[in-house]
Amino acid sequence: MKKKILSLLLSMAMVSVLFAGCGGKEDTAPQGDAQQEEQTDDSAGGDTITIGFAQVGHESDWRTASTKSCQDVFSAENGYDLQFVDCDNDSAKQLEAVRNFVEQGVDYIIIDPIVSTGWNTVLTECEDAGIPVIVIDRTIDDSDKYISWVGSNFKTEGLACGEWLKAYAAQKGIEEINALVIEGSTGASATLGRTEGFKEIADREGWNILDSQSGDFTQDGGQEVMESYIKSYEGQFNVVICQNDNEAFGAMDAMKAAGVKYGVDGDVILVSFDACTAGLEYVMSGDINADFECNPLAAPFVEEVIKTLESGGTPEKEVYMEEHWFVNEDIIPSIEVNGESQDMTVVTQDIVDAQY
Ligand code: GYE
Numbered sequence: 001m002k003k004k005i006l007s008l009l010l011s012m013a014m015v016s017v018l019f020a021g022c023g024g025k026e027d028t029a030p031q032g033d034a035q036q037e038e039q040t041d042d043s044a045g046g047d048t049i050t051i052g053f054a055q056v057g058h059e060s061d062w063r064t065a066s067t068k069s070c071q072d073v074f075s076a077e078n079g080y081d082l083q084f085v086d087c088d089n090d091s092a093k094q095l096e097a098v099r100n101f102v103e104q105g106v107d108y109i110i111i112d113p114i115v116s117t118g119w120n121t122v123l124t125e126c127e128d129a130g131i132p133v134i135v136i137d138r139t140i141d142d143s144d145k146y147i148s149w150v151g152s153n154f155k156t157e158g159l160a161c162g163e164w165l166k167a168y169a170a171q172k173g174i175e176e177i178n179a180l181v182i183e184g185s186t187g188a189s190a191t192l193g194r195t196e197g198f199k200e201i202a203d204r205e206g207w208n209i210l211d212s213q214s215g216d217f218t219q220d221g222g223q224e225v226m227e228s229y230i231k232s233y234e235g236q237f238n239v240v241i242c243q244n245d246n247e248a249f250g251a252m253d254a255m256k257a258a259g260v261k262y263g264v265d266g267d268v269i270l271v272s273f274d275a276c277t278a279g280l281e282y283v284m285s286g287d288i289n290a291d292f293e294c295n296p297l298a299a300p301f302v303e304e305v306i307k308t309l310e311s312g313g314t315p316e317k318e319v320y321m322e323e324h325w326f327v328n329e330d331i332i333p334s335i336e337v338n339g340e341s342q343d344m345t346v347v348t349q350d351i352v353d354a355q356y
């Protein structure tokens with residue numbers, strides 16, 4: 001599609017989302033050094049659509065699945081030139097990558113924001129350049145200057161975790177909850193939402209959250225935090241909430257080394273988020289009691305957004321991914337979250353095999 005038409009469409013779409021106090025373009029895009037290839041194919045001359053994707057990094061199984069989903073959908077075969085930048089969990093590098101995409105004049109920019117704030121200036125630069133921005137996965141909370149967001153409701157995931165734990169504890173006759181939380185990366189909306197949702201139920205039920213520290217969504221981070229928790233809270237905790245599977249794998253290593261028994265036959269209830277293949281395998285074996293899915297396969301929905309824009313339409317501002325809640329034991333068929341009944345799914349080999 002010709003840049004001018006796209007630019008016009010973008011401006012029209014933006015009119016509805018502009019808010020008071022937004023300044024104009026102030027900064028000149030700096031010469032960045034984020035590693036990315038020079039654009040080789042000018043899409044204005046052909047049908048190829050050039051997309052710049054500023055990905056968070058490569059910290060987890062979830063991230064690997066997300067990257068693969070984008071690379072599969074936005075392939076050369078499908079008519080795309082995908083400029084992929086792994087931002088290595090570095091916010092400055094991510095802003096620089098987006099500015100480089102603007103300089104290159106890509107047709108679309110996809111951002112999975114490492115942190116949820118600090119975006120308005122650079123998104124204004126994208127807007128001024130007439131390049132539509134699509135946000136995936138984590139949210140941007142201090143700017144509305146993007147066309148669409150495709151992702152998950154992280155607070156709902158945290159609430160579901162809390163509601164399930166309440167039902168599970170009641171079934172098992174556990175009267176006191178003493179929980180340790182291993183949070184995700186600081187400032188990420190996935191961390192903020194999961195923390196907020198779980199805390200809401202914990203406060204309502206009068207549970208004790210002994211500690212809540214970041215494991216940075218990595219296996220090493222999860223292991224380190226768990227090792228220090230075991231030193232500080234030995235014998236005092238009966239629940240460990242890891243905000244992603246990789247942290248749970250690290251926490252399991254730390255507990256195993258210290259002789260702490262976790263999982264369905266253990267003394268500590270272990271809960272995780274993401275529900276990628278390896279996470280579900282541990283649910284099936286009973287090492288992880290429950291795993292709250294976060295679906296990383298956003299790319300097909302992003303492609304829908306792009307197709308809608310290409311044909312002159314207005315895409316949805318927000319697209320929510322569908323997700324499921326997984327458990328080992330068949331004792332709680334469903335939970336109520338946000339006033340809605342949601343099923344708890346017992347993991348089978350077929351489910352593991354079908355997962356990303
Ligand atoms: O849970 C974690 C990843 O943003 C939802 O980031 C994503 C999170 C996911 O590193 O594994």
